[in-house]
Amino acid sequence: MSDTHQLRIEAAHKKVSEVFSKDYAFSIPAYQRPYAWEKTQVVELLTDLTEAMQPDSKSDGFYFLGSIVLVKAHGAPHAKVVDGQQRLTTLTILFSVMRDLTEDAEKQANREKYVKQVANEDEGIPEALRLQLRQKDQAFFEKHVQTRGATDNLPSTDGQAGAKARIIQNACTIRSELEKMGEAKRSELLRFLLQNCYIVVVEVSTQTAARRIFTVLNARGMDLSATDILKADLLERAGADKEDYFSQRWEDIEVALGRAKFSDLFTHIRMIFERDKPRSALEAGFPEQVTSFRDDPGGFMDNVLEPYADAFTLSMNDGEIRKRFGACTADLVRSLNRLDNKDWLPPLLLCLRQNNEVNNGNVEEVVFQLERLAYYLFMVRADVNARISRYSDVLDALEPLPTQKSRAGKTGKSTGLSLTEIETFSLFEALDGDVYLSTRVVKPLLLRIEQASTDGSANYDYPTISVEHVCPQTLKQGSEWADWFSNPEDHRSWLHSIGNLVLLNFRKNSAARNYDFDKKKTKYFAPGNTSAFTITNEVRAFKTWTTFDIEKRREDLLRRLASDWRLDDAFESWWGSE
Secondary structure (H helix, E strand, O other): OOOOOOOOOOEEEEHHHHHOOOEEEOOOOOOOOOOOOHHHHHHHHHHHHHOOOOOOOOOOOOEEEEEEEOOOOOOEEEEEEEHHHHHHHHHHHHHHOOOOOOOHHHHHHHHHHHEOOOEEOOOOOOEEEHHHHHHHHHHHHHHHHHHOOOHHHHHOOOOOOHHHHHHHHHHHHHHHHHHHHHHHHHHHHHHHHHHHHEEEEEEEEEEEHHHHHHHHHOOOOOOOHHHHHHHHHHHHHHOOHHHHHHHHHHHHHHHHHHHHHHHHHHHHHHHHHHOOOOOOOOOHHHHHOOHHHOOHHHHHHHHHHHHHHHHHHHHHHHHHHHHHHHHHHHHHHHHHHHOOOOOOOOHHHHHHHHHHHHOOOOOHHHHHHHHHHHHHHHOOOHHHHHHHHHHHHHHHHHOOOOOOOOOOOOOOOOOOOOOOOEEEEHHHHOOOOHHOOOOOHHHHHHHHHHHHHHOOOOOOOOOEEEEEOOOOOOOOOOOOHHHHHOOOOOOOOOOOOOHEEEEEEEEOOOOOOOOOOHHHHHHHHHHHHHOOOOOHHHHHHOOOOHHHHHHHHHHHHHHHHHHHHOOOHHHHHHHHHH
């Protein structure tokens, strides 16, 4: 049975003076996010406080600062902050600046107590800071904010990032605003803050209860991600003695990848282990599917999170991929990144992780087949269920699970990375359609054709890349276009096909679209007398642009793709059937 005392929750509204007192010694647990308040939030807080203290304010003489949630044993001061870090840290900066701006030495010493607990030997109270940030940030915070006089000489934010940059930026903002007030106005603000501002303090006595509240608060709109919840879960499973160690390793990866990609990494890892469409939230499903996370936190860090983070980092490093696996492989990864989904990433990460552990020399071939498969699924517009099912089979082929799980609705294996004849025929049909009308498809496809048309060394990182028709969509009466496409059905049939499309490295010019062919070649397709794209430059070699020319170019481009994907024989069969 549960011990109801251990699950007790205490809540009360308290003055700020009661919160920043000997009754509380705040610390930020390692699983928490870094301090992240921006200047706008700090200015808003100061504005709200100064307005609330005005005699004609509608606040009725008090101000509510929100709530904080703490892990705290009844009667003991030590309190781990589950929610409220941003406000407590900002208030500590405010108290520190207020103290340092105080001109009277006795008042300054008295105001120190809101930042640091004064030792009292008779009561057995040691000297201690009121707030301890995460271990990674605390030394910096103490040196530049909490130490008396520190905010008189705040450092530059140059070279700082993350929490440290926010701390200095917000300390500078608060100091600038308080300096404008003068001593009397600052003292008035301090009295109002201590005596007329309230915080609802929620206290729970166990980490388990705190984690539950942590999860509930996340579900109700706190700015926490699924990985924040998972971090809290992992650190609890690891135990207090390993909390800081694992937290530091976790955060090093999160900082290196960035928060968004770090979250993506967990989604990809879950796919590698689950091999099915997720049917629960990441924070709920991840511990169930990645069993080492649940059973062996150290093993999870050593054998899962860090190796896959290394693989993910490598997948985004074009230069390192070129160095290790060649230009062709790097270009194929870049080609994959043009697609409108990232469902192909789990197989790539698994392949890279395997190679990092044992150099099996298989990366180049896997990436080649994976890119070809991805473009097949992309071109036929396979839905997410079809993509996940197919990539699950690829994962099975790369690394079978120890105990192979049957997937819901799965009646048989696909061919994994390989394409069947039916699939290649479907691919060619899609390539031969009105691709311009599929806005998500057309540009990646033309860039892929461009890639197949060069030696692979070209790099087209232009700020703007657009797609243009050679034969215009509207035929002006009396123009050569109207003569060449006198049959409206011919115009409709070829207008949006790959044979009639080119790439431009600038925004399309509506006035130029209806130029006659010669003028279009020299003025529109060749800015600076040269074309950035091979497939565009090739059009300039044509003397006419009739249905015969478009059909000839269409066949040529299709053959290039087929050859680049090693589908020559399949293409000949499809072409013959056409």
